[in-house]
Structure formats: structure tokens, C-alpha cells
Amino acid sequence: MKLLINGKTEPLKQTCISVSELLQVKNVEHPEAVSVQVNKEFVSRTDFDSTLLNDNDEVDFLYFMGGGTY
């Protein structure tokens, strides 16, 4: 299957993959701190396991970004 991941088309050997599995494939170190959009719609973290991706889906993921002074 092919996915558009963070703007880049990437072929995957899997024919079916969930958001959780994709984050593993992409070596995401802290999936608990990642926001995901599939076809520009947010996917709740509780749905990462159950959300299956389709060929040519657009998947974007980004780490939470925050910090502080102290």
C-alpha cells in the first residue's frame, strides 16, 4: 500500500495497517505524545489501534510541542 506521510508518498509492504502500527514502523519513540491526522481529521489516541489506514490515505503526525521557563 502507499500512504502520503507528512507530505511524502511512502510505499509500505503491509496491505493493512493501523495508526499504532504505522507509528511503530516509523520508529516514533513517544506515540503517547503524538497528534495524528488522517485525511486532515484528528484521530483520538484511544483510536490509534482501531483506526485502519487505506491505500493513498494522507497521514500526518507531529509531536506535542511545549515547554517552559523553569
Added chain:
Amino acid sequence: MIIINRKIIEEILTHGLNELPIEACGYLAGKNNRVYKYFPMKNIDNSKDHFSLDPQEQFEVLRQAGTSGFHLLAIYHTHPETPARPSEEDINLAYDSEISYVIASVQTHDVKSYKIQEGKVIPEKLIIED
């Protein structure tokens, strides 16, 4: 190493001054370690001690950068009253080991860049180009 044009450095510091007393934040986008575009963003914490980016705005900036052929190279934020080095909270919340963390001190006008990997702060060479 990260290369940033002096004009963008000045824009970051101006953003920091304009947002006082709260912290300012945003992304820096480019390619091949060179920043071409700066994206001032909203600090949804609206705090002088904390910042968080709005996830929706993060995705919008990701796509805007992508349409220009750029990647998100760095996240920047300002420290209104403290030096340009990662705080304990910055380190604890640094989940992305690949992105550069650019910190600007509004007080000293110092701007520095770091990688933060598994809780370790690694100073990164920042080249400011005219």
C-alpha cells in the same frame, strides 16, 4: 548544525518582545539544515512560564512548509526573563529527538539551538548568516 538568517533571528526576538510578558513560540522550516521560513504561532498556554503549540495550527504549518518544499527543522520559543538554555520543563517535554530546539532569551537577546535526546541536552552549532 542549523543555519538561520539574521533577519529571521531578529523576527524571533521581535516576536518575543511583542508577546511579553508571555512566551512566544513557533516553527522554523527549511531544508539541508538551513532555515528559510519562520512561522510565529500561538502560545495556547498564554503564560509567561509555559508554552504549548496548538495541534491544529501545527498541522497547518506542517502543510504550508511542505507545499514550499520545506521540512520543520526547529521549534523555537522565547524565555522572557531567563537565559537561552533549556529549562527542566523544556527537557521533560522534548519528545522529538530529531528536531532542533531554538531558544531565544528576550532579556539578553541571545539565541541558541539544541538537540534534546532522551533527556540529554546537546548544544547545536547555530550559524547566523547576514
